Amino acid sequence: xxxxxxxxxxxxxxxxxxxxxxxxxxxxxxxxxxxxxxxxxxxxxxxxxxxxxxxxxxxxxxxxxxxxxxxxxxxxxxxxxxxxxxxxxxxxxxxxxxxxxxxxxxxxxxxxxxxxxxxxxxxxxxxxxxxxxxxxxxxxxxxxxxxxxxxxxxxxxxxxxxxxxxxxxxxxxxxxxxxxxxxxxxxxxxxxxxxxxxxxxxxxxxxxxxxxxxxxxxxxxxxxxxxxxxxxxxxxxxxxxxxxxxxxxxxxxxxxxxxxxxxxxxxxxxxxxxxxxxxxxxxxxxxxxxxxxxxxxxxxxxxxxxxxxxxxxxxxxxxxxxxxxxxxxxxxxxxxxxxxxxxxxxxxxxxxxxxxxxxxxxxxxxxxxxxxxxxxxxxxxxxxxxxxxxxxxxxxxxxxxxxxxxxxxxxxxxxxxxxxxxxxxxxxxxxxxxxxxxxxxxxxxxxxxxxxxxxxxxxxxxxxxxxxxxxxxxxxxxxxxxxxxxxxxxxxxxxxxxxxxxxxxxxxxxxxxxxxxxx
Amino acid sequence: xxxxxxxxxxxxxxxxxxxxxxxxxxxxxxxxxxxxxxxxxxxxxxxxxxxxxxxxxxxxxxxxxxxxxxxxxxxxxxxxxxxxxxxxxxxxxxxxxxxxxxxxxxxxxxxxxxxxxxxxxxxxxxxxxxxxxxxxxxxxxxxxxxxxxxxxxxxxxxxxxxxxxxxxxxxxxxxxxxxxxxxxxxxxxxxxxxxxxxxxxxxxxxxxxxxxxxxxxxxxxxxxxxxxxxxxxxxxxxxxxxxxxxxxxxxxxxxxxxxxxxxxxxxxxxxxxxxxxxxxxxxxxxxxxxxxxxxxxxxxxxxxxx
Numbered sequence: 068x069x070x071x072x073x074x075x076x077x078x079x080x081x082x083x084x085x086x087x088x089x090x091x092x093x094x095x096x097x098x099x100x101x102x103x104x105x106x107x108x109x110x111x112x113x114x115x116x117x118x119x120x121x122x123x124x125x126x127x128x129x130x131x132x133x134x135x136x137x138x139x140x141x142x143x144x145x146x147x148x149x150x151x152x153x154x155x156x157x158x159x160x161x162x163x164x165x166x167x168x169x170x171x172x173x174x175x176x177x178x179x180x181x182x183x184x185x186x187x188x189x190x191x192x193x194x195x196x197x198x199x200x201x202x203x204x205x206x207x208x209x210x211x212x213x214x215x216x217x218x219x220x221x222x223x224x225x226x227x228x229x230x231x232x233x234x235x236x237x238x239x240x241x242x243x244x245x246x247x248x249x250x251x252x253x254x255x256x257x258x259x260x261x262x263x264x265x266x267x268x269x270x271x272x273x274x275x276x277x278x279x280x281x282x283x284x285x286x287x288x289x290x291x292x293x294x295x296x297x298x299x300x301x302x303x304x305x306x307x308x309x310x311x312x313x314x315x316x317x318x319x320x321x322x323x324x325x326x327x328x329x330x331x332x333x334x335x336x337x338x339x340x341x342x343x344x345x346x347x348x349x350x351x352x353x354x355x356x357x358x359x360x361x362x363x364x365x366x367x368x369x370x371x372x373x374x375x376x377x378x379x380x381x382x383x384x385x386x387x388x389x390x391x392x393x394x395x396x397x398x399x400x401x402x403x404x405x406x407x408x409x410x411x412x413x414x415x416x417x418x419x420x421x422x423x424x425x426x427x428x429x430x431x432x433x434x435x436x437x438x439x440x441x442x443x444x445x446x447x448x449x450x451x452x453x454x455x456x457x458x459x460x461x462x463x464x465x466x467x468x469x470x471x472x473x474x475x476x477x478x479x480x481x482x483x484x485x486x487x488x489x490x491x492x493x494x495x496x497x498x499x500x501x502x503x504x505x506x507x508x509x510x511x512x513x514x515x516x517x518x519x520x521x522x523x524x525x526x527x528x529x530x531x532x533x534x535x536x537x538x539x540x541x542x543x544x545x546x547x548x549x550x551x552x553x554x555x556x557x558x559x560x561x562x563x564x565x566x567x568x569x570x571x572x573x574x575x576x577x578x579x580x581x582x583x584x585x586x
Numbered sequence: 587x588x589x590x591x592x593x594x595x596x597x598x599x600x601x602x603x604x605x606x607x608x609x610x611x612x613x614x615x616x617x618x619x620x621x622x623x624x625x626x627x628x629x630x631x632x633x634x635x636x637x638x639x640x641x642x643x644x645x646x647x648x649x650x651x652x653x654x655x656x657x658x659x660x661x662x663x664x665x666x667x668x669x670x671x672x673x674x675x676x677x678x679x680x681x682x683x684x685x686x687x688x689x690x691x692x693x694x695x696x697x698x699x700x701x702x703x704x705x706x707x708x709x710x711x712x713x714x715x716x717x718x719x720x721x722x723x724x725x726x727x728x729x730x731x732x733x734x735x736x737x738x739x740x741x742x743x744x745x746x747x748x749x750x751x752x753x754x755x756x757x758x759x760x761x762x763x764x765x766x767x768x769x770x771x772x773x774x775x776x777x778x779x780x781x782x783x784x785x786x787x788x789x790x791x792x793x794x795x796x797x798x799x800x801x802x803x804x805x806x807x808x809x810x811x812x813x814x815x816x817x818x819x820x821x822x823x824x825x826x827x828x829x830x831x832x833x834x835x836x837x838x839x840x841x842x843x844x845x846x847x848x849x850x851x852x853x854x855x856x857x858x859x860x861x862x863x864x865x866x867x868x869x870x871x872x873x874x875x876x877x878x879x880x881x882x883x884x885x886x887x888x889x890x891x892x
Binding site (some may be wrong): 096123168227231234237239242243244245287320433461462463464490500504506507508509512513514515516518519521522528530550551573574575576578579580581584585586 | 858
């Protein structure tokens with residue numbers, strides 16, 4: 068096919084797809100039903116592969132579809148379905164507008180060593196060690212973090228600005244949604260990647276995809292035997308070089324009439340620029356020997372970046388400048404384990420399957436999920452962790468478990484979630500207002516949905532909290548509500564493995580329906 | 587204080603009667619009522635929340651005694667919890683709806699409803715059934731989830747609470763109607779009229795850490811007081827409050843209390859729950875501070891059984 072329609076289809080399709088992705092991550096009013104999340108995310112290669120390893124069902128077979136698609140059509144995934152790739156195309160377009168006069172692209176030699184090394188390292192590390200490299204390099208997860216860390220807060224700021232204006236006119240269709248950021252260190256990796264991917268795509272098209280992205284490299288390898296690809300009509304070609312200059316992947320060697328299929332992302336720009344119609348997209352018979360060389364030159368260079376980030380601590384104080392009680396609390400919360408989100412089944416299991424795409428962080432209506440820094444250790448960096456100083460897990464909600472594309476969070480029905488114990492509340496009497504100030508409080512018990520935290524008689528008319536741990540589900544509402552600073556008087560210590568909490572037993576009250584007024 | 591309320595109410599009733607005469611049509615409710623309200627507290631038992639309110643408000647001189655033509659009204663129910671109406675952690679939506687209708691009939695220009703919820707506010711508004719009920723009656727349901735909606739106010743004379751950040755609606759409206767649901771509260775033992783004001787402020791953590799009972803009473807000193815308190819005692823959570831765990835916590839009481847004196851309202855609520863008024867510390871504190879009268883015996887109470 069020579070038709071310019073191909074390029075147009077690609078642009079329309081990828082734009083719509085990108086908008087869907089954007090909405091999924093930025094939907095702060097939870098307007099999109101969670102079923103649609105799974106549809107939109109179905110084809111995302113890495114999440115789907117991880118989910119498939121866990122589940123082995125068709126619902127998780129998106130990555131198989133991608134493999135077949137690649138064998139048939141080459142790296143169309145990169146142009147049509149990869150949100151990070153589409154985002155880069157957008158940047159390239161902007162970059163083109165900015166510096167139109169310069170020759171931006173043109174054929175370049177591939178970074179063969181680098182890209183195959185990164186692919187090899189990713190595979191080896193993933194199989195022998197854990198998901199570190201996937202977390203860092205999965206394009207969907209990188210995109211997810213861009214959305215969660217930058218786009219969503221940006222959208223919120225705009226929303227709040229508009230809500231403020233509408234509010235003046237007594238219209239409350241838009242409501243203010245407080246923008247709550249993460250600890251600064253959490254931004255380090257997303258910012259670094261944004262700069263890297265952003266600059267490369269502004270100036271060099273798809274260089275990131277062809278140099279760093281292990282998925283791009285993997286699909287590129289498969290593309291070597293793909294059926295459909297860009298081909299040259301050597302008789303028609305005048306060697307004007309337009310195709311090469313217009314190629315975002317810098318993969319067209321027009322002098323040799325050769326397209327490097329491992330790098331071509333099927334953007335079809337070349338079909339449009341070729342005035343001789345010498346380029347077309349169709350079935351190619353493998354004729355010449357493919358002169359690609361060196362594979363899997365292994366270099367172990369991993370450590371450096373991670374080691375760099377293994378340093379220092381996060382200050383995780385309370386964000387609100389709340390007026391303090393008279394006395395500071397004195398006993399430090401001794402949290403032995405972090406609390407991993409519902410559906411995670413257990414910390415280790417969760418860490419194995421999460422790619423830190425941050426979709427759950429975006430989707431959580433309560434904002435309780437925060438990217439971990441060192442709570443899970445190095446393997447779980449940027450994976451979501453429950454931050455009960457900032458918020459709590461709302462009782463009637465299972466959203467994060469429903470949307471997780473990797474199945475790191477298993478879907479939970481509401482009744483099951485209400486009985487899933489993520490951790491246990493631990494009461495520190497010496498920090499408690501009731502003991503230190505000798506005044507009533509009960510903020511923890513008030514917020515406890517199961518009454519695992521309840522009040523028992525204390526001195527005089529006072530009552531003081533007590534925890535029944537076997538009915539506690541570790542939602543953290545008590546910890547969030549506790550007003551003591553700097554340390555809370557009640558906190559949730561994570562469970563290594565989530566267990567079933569007991570159902571609270573309840574009996575009829577002795578108080579009966581009155582027949583007369585008691586006054 | 588009682589005298590002031592009495593004065594306010596009677597003037598209101600007078601204006602309302604005038605308005606009623608000029609309006610004509612909707613006069614059934616207050617056509618037969620006296621010009622001044624005779625009662626400090628009206629208690630109704632045995633009907634549905636909306637029917638009980640119709641009767642109760644009539645005894646207080648009709649809504650026109652509290653809401654004048656063209657005024658903006660704030661209705662503050664308790665919708666702080668993400669639970670269904672049957673759990674009675676939030677004010678009954680039927681009641682809220684009925685009050686709004688009365689406000690509009692009395693000529694209110696605008697009626698607003700909001701609460702600073704403890705659970706996720708979107709779910710609270712939705713699952714309490716109040717958002718839909720209020721909107722269907724024509725009220726504006728306003729968010730209270732962000733600090734940007736709250737403004738700093740001073741409370742001169744407050745013992746522990748001298749300032750707070752209150753929702754802007756409290757400052758911008760003309761009439762404030764307090765519509766709590768009567769509930770057990772494990773720490774303060776009861777939540778009713780006075781404690782419902784915790785949903786008007788932003789930083790209630792401060793209250794918890796600075797003598798909760800005193801702060802609850804202190805806030806009642808603030809100049810914007812409710813013109814009317816309507817206590818929903820239809821379904822009453824008698825234990826595991828204020829959130830409740832299951833339906834065993836709820837007792838059907840089919841009652842309602844209307845009063846201009848919120849301390850008296852709380853005292854009556856305590857009786858309904860079977861708790862000694864002295865045990866609920868903020869009630870005697872508020873009484874001593876002159877914020878109302880907790881001695882129900884000295885009040886003129888109208889009891890109606892349907």
